[in-house]
Amino acid sequence: MADDLFKALADPTRRIILDELASRSGQTLFEICSRLAMKHQLGISRQGVSQHLAVLEAAGLVDARREGRYKFHTLNTAPLRQIAERWPPPDPSGPEST
Numbered sequence: 046m047a048d049d050l051f052k053a054l055a056d057p058t059r060r061i062i063l064d065e066l067a068s069r070s071g072q073t074l075f076e077i078c079s080r081l082a083m084k085h086q087l088g089i090s091r092q093g094v095s096q097h098l099a100v101l102e103a104a105g106l107v108d109a110r111r112e113g114r115y116k117f118h119t120l121n122t123a124p125l126r127q128i129a130e131r132w133p134p135p136d137p138s139g140p141e142s143t
Contacts, residue, residue, distance in 0.1 A: 047131075050124050053104035059097050061085055063106060066120040073115050074098070 053059055058081075065080050066072060072080070078094050081087040089097075098118060101107040105124040109116050 047128065049100075049104040050106070050128065053100050053106055056097070056100075058087065058089065059101055061087070062094070062097055062101065063120060066107065066118060070119045071117045073117060077118065 061081065062077060065077060065084075069076075069080075074091060074095060077098070078089070078091050081089060081094065098107060098109070102109060106121055108119045108121045110119075111117075
């Protein structure tokens with residue numbers, strides 16, 4: 046799972062998509078595409094954004110739910126917490142703090 050997570054985070058466009066979902070959860074593909082074009086001047090097709098979202102979903106960073114013909118995307122930070130817990134910071138009171 047960590048490989049998928051790092052692969053997903055390696056792409057700058059996917060990180061921008063995550064930023065947009067962090068600022069406003071529950072966006073449709075159309076809304077994400079619009080925000081990328083208007084706010085970030087990214088000329089990426091709907092299919093391209095959809096492919097990026099698929100990678101983010103596979104990594105567990107984005108959850109999607111369908112309502113009728115719309116699909117709403119939400120940021121899921123649980124995989125990021127798992128990575129942070131994998132490598133905890135050193136204990137400041139330990140022998141390395143001197």
